[in-house]
Amino acid sequence: MNKKGLLIKMSEKSGLTQKDAELALKAFIExxxxxxxxxxKVQLIGFGTFETRQRAERQGRNPSTGEEIxxxxxxxxxxxxxxxxxEKVKEAHK
Structure with a gap:
């Protein structure tokens, strides 16, 4: 589902116009x-948690040259x- 499809679903489920659903989605994302x-952190009980994580410095390779970076x-x-x-996703894919 892309953004347009999500907005259509949101407007159908909420009774909002697609324009209002877009404003609500934009406000949520911002x-x-x-x-x-x-x-x-942004924690939505039952849905999930948006958070940040630290990634340590690490060694990798330049895929085109093979050089270590x-x-x-x-x-x-x-x-x-x-x-x-x-659980919902697991149940839907049984």
């Missing part, structure tokens, strides 16, 4: 981004699936 930028440490966004969502 709120999560701002929280992650500040180092905060150092990949610097970084902070990356991550999503940890909640128990309820995990």
């Amino acid at each position: 709120s999560v981004e701002e929280a992650l930028e500040c180092g905060e 150092t990949i610097p440490a970084s902070v990356v966004p991550a999503f940890k699936v909640g128990k309820k969502l995990k």
Whole structure:
């Protein structure tokens, strides 16, 4: 499902217009981004948790030359699936 499909689903389920659903989705995304930028977690019980994780500096290889390179440490966004969502997906794929 792409963004347009998601907006259609959201408007059908909520009774919002697609324009209002788009505003709600945009506000949600911006709120999560701002929280992650500040180092905060966004926890939606049963759905999952958006958080940041530290990646340590590590060695890698340039795929075109085979030359060994150092990949610097970084902070990356991550999503940890909640128990309820995990169970729903597992049940749907039995």
